[in-house]
Amino acid sequence: MRYEGDIYSPHIAGDDYVLQCTIGCSHNQCTFCYMYKNKQYRVRALPEILTDINLAKAAYGDVKKVFLADGDAISMPAKDLLTILDYLYASFPGLSYVGTYASAGSVLNKSPAELRDLQQHGLTEAHLGVESGDEQILYAIRKGVSYAQMVQAGRLLKQADIHLFVTAILGLAGKPDKSVDHAKHTARICNEIQPDYLGLLTILVQAGTPIYKQVQAGGFIVPDDPAILAEMRLLLQGLELEHCGFTSIHPSNCISLEGWLPEDKDRLLQTLADIIDNRDWSRLRRRATEKV
Numbered sequence: 001m002r003y004e005g006d007i008y009s010p011h012i013a014g015d016d017y018v019l020q021c022t023i024g025c026s027h028n029q030c031t032f033c034y035m036y037k038n039k040q041y042r043v044r045a046l047p048e049i050l051t052d053i054n055l056a057k058a059a060y061g062d063v064k065k066v067f068l069a070d071g072d073a074i075s076m077p078a079k080d081l082l083t084i085l086d087y088l089y090a091s092f093p094g095l096s097y098v099g100t101y102a103s104a105g106s107v108l109n110k111s112p113a114e115l116r117d118l119q120q121h122g123l124t125e126a127h128l129g130v131e132s133g134d135e136q137i138l139y140a141i142r143k144g145v146s147y148a149q150m151v152q153a154g155r156l157l158k159q160a161d162i163h164l165f166v167t168a169i170l171g172l173a174g175k176p177d178k179s180v181d182h183a184k185h186t187a188r189i190c191n192e193i194q195p196d197y198l199g200l201l202t203i204l205v206q207a208g209t210p211i212y213k214q215v216q217a218g219g220f221i222v223p224d225d226p227a228i229l230a231e232m233r234l235l236l237q238g239l240e241l242e243h244c245g246f247t248s249i250h251p252s253n254c255i256s257l258e259g260w261l262p263e264d265k266d267r268l269l270q271t272l273a274d275i276i277d278n279r280d281w282s283r284l285r286r287r288a289t290e291k292v
């Protein structure tokens, strides 16, 4: 397949066919994000994208799942996305999933009717990086939106019936005394959005990112595993989700937990309590320190 630069898709969608619709990220400002720093954002020409679909059909036959890359494919004009979705479903009769990353700013640039159209033409899932519910942290990491705008973006996707996968990042506070606020406010924003799925990651500091420079200068402190676990526990305690998948299965995390909320909340908290209260760090695994 034809790809420009490094390609990322959610860990959970690792076996999908990835179709590059945009190059880079339309925002590309988040201080922790290493994925597209060396790419100049642009929307690929529609004929190129449709040709890629033809190439994928010739190479793979039918595919069931497609992920639209790069960082923020929902930033494309809605009419082009509709053309791509229609072409994908016409090309792959077994297709049942089309997902995309969706930055909050790009979601807010779409009307509710456009988002609904995208859903009706088969955009099944959006991955929204909420990262934190703390207003100061959102500002510090240059997320580009406020707490209220993030909530609005999440709710717009939900109202359009697009399955909403939200991610938040543990350890993003940068200072030990901000960890409690980060955890509590992140739980609060998740409660307001009510995502269908919540994935927790842990901050990964990569060379070349603004946050790397902050770490070098002593302005950002990366928490150790016990502090990350305490933050995870506080966040989980604060979640009041009506029906939401939960996962911390990601190489950046020191522990892999999975379940459904609210049903599995007590079990998940008990697992964390067993480790934290007994200081049983042997049950943790080494966090990834490289790009994942």
Ligand code: SF4
Binding pocket: 025, 026, 027, 028, 029, 030, 033, 034, 035, 036, 071, 072, 103, 129
């Ligand atoms: S919006 Fe997402 S892809 Fe873009 S810079 Fe931020 S974290 Fe990275």
